[in-house]
Amino acid sequence: MHVVCLGLSHKNAPVELREKFAIGDAHIGETAVQIAREPEIGEAVIVSTCNRVEYYVASENAAAALAVLTQRVGDSTAFQKLHGAESIRHLFRVVSGLESMVLGETEILGQVKKAYLTAQTAGATARHLNKLFQRAFNVAKEVRTKTSITRGAVSVGSAAVDLAEKIFGKLDHCNVMILGAGETAEMTARALQSRGAKAIFVSNRTYERAHSLAELLGGRAIHFDAWEREFDSLDIVIGSTGAPHAVVSRDKIEPLMQRRADRPLFCIDLAVPRDFEAGVNDLDGVYLYDIDALQSIADASMQVRRAELTRCEEMIERHVAEFSEWLATPRPTMPMKTQTEDGK
Amino acid sequence: MERWFLNASTLCFLVGFAYTMFALGAGVARPSRWNFLVMLTGFICQTEYLHQRGEIVGRCPVTNLFEVLVFLSWSVVLLYFVVGGSYRLSLLGTFTAPLVFLIQTLAQLLPSASLPAVRKVSAGFWAELHAAVSLMAYGAFALACVAGVMFLVQERLLKRRQLGSVFQNLPPIATLVAATQRVMLAGFILFTLGLVGGFFAGSARTAIVMMAVSVWLPYGFILILRQTHRYSSRRFAWLSVVAFIVALTSLGALSFLHLNQ
Structure with missing residues (x-):
């Protein structure tokens, strides 16, 4: 056969x-x-x-x-x-x-x-x-x-989602805020949603743009000057504005974090120039990853996977040899399961 | 013969720890059921040792500091199996194994370890219950300390973006905080029950009561402050480590006072 x-x-x-x-x-x-x-x-x-x-x-x-x-x-x-x-x-x-x-x-x-x-x-x-x-x-x-062929995230979005899960465990209680309305931010928000993120808020300088993205994601649009009011309920903040300077500074976040002592905050900065001041990462309970950090995670995972290829192929080769041997062994033919006229 | 089981269990915890560290370092495998089996074998050996020792001394084998430490190690592993449930196959075992190995090695270096086991007069039901339950509480505190250390390691890796195999295999930080809190609460309840049992057991010296209360009160405060969200998860993890070091130090003093009472 x-x-x-x-x-x-x-x-x-x-x-x-x-x-x-x-x-x-x-x-x-x-x-x-x-x-x-x-x-x-x-x-x-x-x-x-x-x-x-x-x-x-x-x-x-x-x-x-x-x-x-x-x-x-x-x-x-x-x-x-x-x-x-x-x-x-x-x-x-x-x-x-x-x-x-x-x-x-x-x-x-x-x-x-x-x-x-x-x-x-x-x-x-x-x-x-x-x-x-x-x-x-x-x-x-x-x-x-x-092997480690499936280990690690290989895209910016999935790297962000994996990190979010390493911080919060399950994401079904997590509220996500998108600052700006970039394409990568949308993809990342979608990835978070697919893993169960509870609610998505979108805040953009142009409210209409925020509104249409929020509608697309089944979330809620918020005026850009009002996003800080929602801060206490947020777990993940994705920055993707086109602002020429940092939108979220350490000084702004620090007093807000004190109100939520034991709740971590995951900041995903996908904007260039960056939306978050680097010092934000030094705050207790805040984890900041920018686009380069996420990309390097994805690249490293892909490298690990590529390095595992030979081991995978060796394993597969062993099974191919075993199965080919089984296939070559002559045995009496078995009739194929046939369908009756009514399709059963 | 019973000492053979103790040595075997100590070896199991060493091997389990060494294997996982090697596997993680090589980045070729995740902590697996193999670790679980090693921990289980170590636990079975510990249990058999305590059983045989109990038969010889004719009571719960906590009659000297050596036995107290072995019983404490056993409690840590028991709680690891009971409470650790969902984390059993993760690195919790890896972090528990070296702690248990250290405690048992320390126990075997004590002068009381070389004394032959002889039959002792029973201290009474309440006194033995008090000792056993209190030591299990220490076991829970030890496990809370282990989960706290795991949190601190994972948090540091996250902050520094060092996302290697240790990071990949450690549970999420939220899970670790919840585990620390849960196990510490279990330890606190057990310790409270142990204290109540101690009162039923009869008159203890004021120094012993004070020493026990000096462990009970800090843990109570830590838990209350945690429940009211007064400090960060990181500080809570550090407190679980510091509180256990204090508790372990007081355990030595308590055992000394108890055994000389």
Whole structure:
């Protein structure tokens, strides 16, 4: 039995091409069954995400299976054709995040799990692909737990969110204030919201701009000269104004901090020139990170991830060899789970 | 034979600490279930030692300063398992292990450590309960101190932007403050119960009562001021460390006075 993979990804196809071949969630199971029922193919799983469209099939005849797949998807030079150990290795790399746009990201594992479950539920998989995907999930788990490939934040926004969680634990009780209305501040606020931040306030010199951003984020706009009045309820302040000087000085913050002795304040300064005076970080309970500090965290995390690549590949190689050996062992064929007429 | 279990537990705490420090230094692994298993093995050995020692002396084994310190170490580890719940797999074990190792090593260096265990007359139910509960309170204070140290380390790393593997593996500072407060409160309640048990046990010398109150009062003040938000988390963490050093010093004096009463 051979495992064959036909696919395209962000590495070899632009978004215009990827969206042309993408398959909607509603059709994935049905399409996988149709492919699995082709005489040259026994089992099929389709992974379709914004970054990749990949067909994994199990067949006794790899060349014939590839021909059937190529004919089905239409001839495209962007499609990568893999078989044998290459296709197994590719799947293991994909689920481990080594083929992702952001090295080591973990979202792909959930997407592949979902794709596999859809195919399995539809009856498009049997012994070989079941075993392959279960092994792939184990490989991903091993790679993630035994190496640092997923460690650390690799963007300014996620670095800020990670730091916020290291200060407050869960963010569901945290109120966030955005000073200014910069794009990075908006992205950071969104990242904080996605981790459960309670409320977002937006304060900008132009109230209308603050209002529209607040509306976009489901928060509340505040007049720029009134933001200090909200200070007692704030946990995170994001600075992104275009002011030519510091908007938040140590002298301004110090008396305000005394009113909230045991509540920390996380200041994220994304503005250039900076919105926060550097001395703010010296205050008890205040943690200030500017854009350079956050960027260097992201860069350092990416470096750590890159340094782990070889270890990850060694782990994957071991599993590829083991699985290839299992696949090469002759065993009696098992009938694929077939669907009844009513679809059950 | 019972001493073998004590040595084994001391070794476990040393190994657990050394392994985690190595792993963190190398940056290749996180503190894992392995640390938990080492701590658990150490705890089982400690428990067996105290059990055998208790059988020999015929009462709760807190009859000299050596036994008091071993019982204190056992309480620290017990509370680490009971209260540490969610932090068990984090670095709390790493920070607890060296403290327990130090206390047990110190205990074994005491002159009373070389004295053979002999059967003693029971001090009575209330007196033994008072001693055991009070020592468990000291264990809680020790754990609050450990969580306080962890807070100070994490806070310093955050301020200095040194976000290495120690930082990554330490819990959030808010969690550490909450843990310090919770464990200190548990210790305070236990210490209060121990004091009540002491009164039931009979007449203690004024010096002993004064010494006990000198531990009880500061912890009470620290907790009240904390509840009323009078000072920062950083100051609270420092106080948990200072208060424990004071408490540990007074424990030596208390044990001396008690055992000579």
